[in-house]
Amino acid sequence: MTLSTSHRPPLVEEVTAKLRELIHSGEWPLQQRIPAEPELMAALGVSRGTLREAVKALAHSGMLEVRRGDGTYVRATSEISGAARRMYRDHSQVHILEVRVGLDTQAARLAARHATDDDVAAMRALLATRRDAWLAGDFSAWAQADWDFHVFVAQASGNPLLHELYISFGAVFHADLLRQQGRAGFNGLPHEGHDELADAIAAHDEAAAVDSVQRNLNSCAEWIQQ
Structure with missing residues (x-):
């Protein structure tokens, strides 16, 4: 028919x-x-x-x-990212960071469970780019590489919905990183939530991955509230 x-x-x-x-x-x-x-x-x-x-x-x-x-x-x-992007404009940095805690810790836990050797190699390459950009004073490239690393962790979680939700933070996170970079005493190369996280994921140590993320985000929260 x-x-x-x-x-x-x-x-x-x-x-x-x-x-x-x-x-x-x-x-x-x-x-x-x-x-x-x-x-x-x-x-x-x-x-x-x-x-x-x-x-x-x-x-x-x-x-x-x-x-x-x-x-x-x-x-x-996506529509999810678009709606989230509009919503974030109406909320404070603290509220956004509190939501990120949930997404980051779950992404880290799942990435430690599912990431492949190739995934870990890609994460380390992004961290190397991040380090080189910071040392060269290219703060836009530094912020982009930092964000790309976190997005890749979310992707390595194996949960496509978590990955999509995480991507929606992109514009807010990138702008916030550049804003923080301009403040005296800011450390652009913290090991927590970055190098330590990559090590924990490589070792498939879920507890260490979550701990690294939590220490990094607690430090971010303290910095925001100063």
């Missing part, structure tokens, strides 16, 4: 799904501007109105940001 066209999802939903996949797959990277309307209309074979409705839906979810006169930018890789 041939399905009638009434069984197909509306065209706007189809286009929205295609744009969502371009973002989720990384073909349209975070913080980058997406192609202009004429290019997308030609590539997708749709009208301007249909394309704008699809973009509007993803902008409402927080995945895209439309800047009048400038273009449309990728702001999150």
Whole structure:
């Protein structure tokens, strides 16, 4: 039996799904501007109105940001990340850090259980990049490598939902790291939650991994409250 066209999802939903996949797959990277309307209309074979409705839906979810006169930018890789990104603007650094405690400790515990030798090697490579950037005074690269390390730990947990939730902290965490870096006495290369965590994960020591994370985040909390 041939399905009638009434069984197909509306065209706007189809286009929205295609744009969502371009973002989720990384073909349209975070913080980058997406192609202009004429290019997308030609590539997708749709009208301007249909394309704008699809973009509007993803902008409402927080995945895209439309800047009048400038273009449309990728702001999150999923609806979960987009919603979380909007929510974080309404909460304090302390509240955000308290939520991170739960995610970080669970990510560390599961990574110590599931991470492979290749995962550990990738973590150590990110820590080396982080160290070199800090020593070179490239604080933007330092903050990015620091965050990439934490995201990789979440990925190595083997729990894709935890990984996705963790990614949603990205913009907030990166901005906070750069803000803290400018304060006198800040240590940009703490071993807790980083080198020690990688060692614990390599040894598949869940308790040591959690302990390292907790000591690092307790130190962060003390620094924030100073």
